Amino acid sequence: MKVIGQLERSLAVAKKDLLVYFLKGPTLIFGLLLPSFLFIAFAIGRDLSVEFLMPGLLGMTVFFTTSAVGPVIAPWETRMRTFERLVSSPIAFWGIILGDVIASSAFGLFITVIVLTLGALVEGVGIITGYLVVATVLSSFCFSSLGLMLSSHPTSDPSRIMMLSTLIKFPLFLISGVFIPLSEMTSARFISMLSPLTYYVDLARLSIEGTGYLNPGLNVVALALWGSAFFAIAVLLHEKNLDKRF
Amino acid sequence: MIEVTQLTKVFDTTRAVDAVSFTVSREEIFGLLGPNGAGKTTTIRMLTGILKPTEGHARIGGYDIQEHPLEAKQLMGIVPEMANAYVDLSPWRNLLLMGELYGIPRKEREKKAGSLIDLFALSEKMHHRVRTLSKGMHQRVTVAMALMNTAQVLLLDEPTSGLDVESARLIRDIIRTSREEGTAVLLTTHNLQEADELCSRIAIMNHGKIMAVERPENLKRAIKCSTSVEVAFAQEVGEHEVWFESVNRVERKGDRLRLYTEAPELVIPLVVDYSRSTQNLILSLSTIGPDLEDVFLQVTGGGQ
Ligand SMILES: Nc1ncnc2c1ncn2[C@@H]1O[C@H](COP(=O)(O)OP(=O)(O)OP(=O)(O)O)[C@@H](O)[C@H]1O
Numbered sequence A: 001m002k003v004i005g006q007l008e009r010s011l012a013v014a015k016k017d018l019l020v021y022f023l024k025g026p027t028l029i030f031g032l033l034l035p036s037f038l039f040i041a042f043a044i045g046r047d048l049s050v051e052f053l054m055p056g057l058l059g060m061t062v063f064f065t066t067s068a069v070g071p072v073i074a075p076w077e078t079r080m081r082t083f084e085r086l087v088s089s090p091i092a093f094w095g096i097i098l099g100d101v102i103a104s105s106a107f108g109l110f111i112t113v114i115v116l117t118l119g120a121l122v123e124g125v126g127i128i129t130g131y132l133v134v135a136t137v138l139s140s141f142c143f144s145s146l147g148l149m150l151s152s153h154p155t156s157d158p159s160r161i162m163m164l165s166t167l168i169k170f171p172l173f174l175i176s177g178v179f180i181p182l183s184e185m186t187s188a189r190f191i192s193m194l195s196p197l198t199y200y201v202d203l204a205r206l207s208i209e210g211t212g213y214l215n216p217g218l219n220v221v222a223l224a225l226w227g228s229a230f231f232a233i234a235v236l237l238h239e240k241n242l243d244k245r246f
Numbered sequence B: 001m002i003e004v005t006q007l008t009k010v011f012d013t014t015r016a017v018d019a020v021s022f023t024v025s026r027e028e029i030f031g032l033l034g035p036n037g038a039g040k041t042t043t044i045r046m047l048t049g050i051l052k053p054t055e056g057h058a059r060i061g062g063y064d065i066q067e068h069p070l071e072a073k074q075l076m077g078i079v080p081e082m083a084n085a086y087v088d089l090s091p092w093r094n095l096l097l098m099g100e101l102y103g104i105p106r107k108e109r110e111k112k113a114g115s116l117i118d119l120f121a122l123s124e125k126m127h128h129r130v131r132t133l134s135k136g137m138h139q140r141v142t143v144a145m146a147l148m149n150t151a152q153v154l155l156l157d158e159p160t161s162g163l164d165v166e167s168a169r170l171i172r173d174i175i176r177t178s179r180e181e182g183t184a185v186l187l188t189t190h191n192l193q194e195a196d197e198l199c200s201r202i203a204i205m206n207h208g209k210i211m212a213v214e215r216p217e218n219l220k221r222a223i224k225c226s227t228s229v230e231v232a233f234a235q236e237v238g239e240h241e242v243w244f245e246s247v248n249r250v251e252r253k254g255d256r257l258r259l260y261t262e263a264p265e266l267v268i269p270l271v272v273d274y275s276r277s278t279q280n281l282i283l284s285l286s287t288i289g290p291d292l293e294d295v296f297l298q299v300t301g302g303g304q
């Protein structure tokens, strides 16, 4: 079966996801408010420059918006009994997951672009470098796949998945270099390397502050590797658990 | 078009489907008839590729569903049991989504969706979210979704359940038309009349096994033999006293007597006459339709 045809079908799944799960008032408002809250919580009472805050804020925005809605799709479709038909139609299983990832990424990117635009208005468009664009796109793929991976547990109860994904996402968020730049860490740096978010924030610092800690190429490769791993595991786990959804 | 060999599915301890084999050819409507839990849905789910068989194989148009799932699925149109359309999308969007998933080019899918909307009398609600439709309309949308793909094989799991008489008839007509156009149809139902009316062969399934594959004529006979008139008298009556002409057998069910007959319309007046002549009041009187279990016994030779 031709790959192009399968990709078109993934886009159909992504379109469905956007219409059904993402482009809803509450979801959009949540997506837009989230970065503002994070920003306030992060910046309040501290005398920090916007250059310093911006990379962390972008990191949080990409991380939380791309992984917020994706995880509820599978349990929700199981509960609403729409999953059976989707799986019985001639789309490869990776194609369904890819569609969900595309929709999650598109949603996260949309919000991130708004944050980035606001940042650029304050800081000047100079902050948007090629690296930042590549990093943001790669990260959306990576974190969306993470979200999808976490939804592979075959439940029809979205709240259980939300709980599970929060349990996994927060540690990844806390150990990343969002609050403290890698250059200022000591031994914690190695733990930090375990979180894919670290590589994104480092690239964002390079773009906005002018200096990163790691080699930018390495950051890009790390994001791509984490993303591919999450995606592959998401497809495998979902496929393995499929029997238990019906 | 559909070849099923020794298909088996074991869930933990239950053998939901147990070494089932059958074939359905082009221009044939094959019925799977059985009581709750017989394994009909599980059989269909293995054919649609969402459950992995524990043993055995299923081929659709020559493609093994496990080895070549995409090719096999491309040939099918499916109404899953208790399936839903996306309730936040309109019937129109649901149909287009199916068209996209089956890789139908844009022009063609819009045309097809339009004609299905007309066929299923959904045009008034075509742009309303499915959430706001009645249950029967929703069911019509899910059947229409199965028909977006010009399928060579239709798998329908209780397609008419929950529909009013008219909608059920509409769907039966559509199933018949598809058959005439060369489609192989596999359908499950609890409804004896429906199976009788549509199917050219009917597999009677129970406890995961196919007990018998019958032509509708044989089923009709079984249906007739298992119709009964149930009556309760004010005073106790012996079984032999109501063994009227054209009653095949009498059974006591609690305080009622069940008179098995092929002609309830002849037995009822006899019961009433009996009540008059013996001054024994009738407390209740009803005709009981064919019971699936009874029909199984008849068909599989356990009865008589
Ligand atoms: N996912 C599952 N896990 C465990 N057991 C299951 C599962 N699905 C079905 N079963 C069992 O398999 C058997 C057959 O179920 P199935 O749904 O195929 O019956 P059916 O003939 O479709 O019944 P109905 O007429 O009620 O739709 C039942 O005993 C059921 O409990």
Ligand SMILES: [Mg+2]
Pocket: B040, B041, B042, B081, B157
């Ligand atoms: Mg069933």
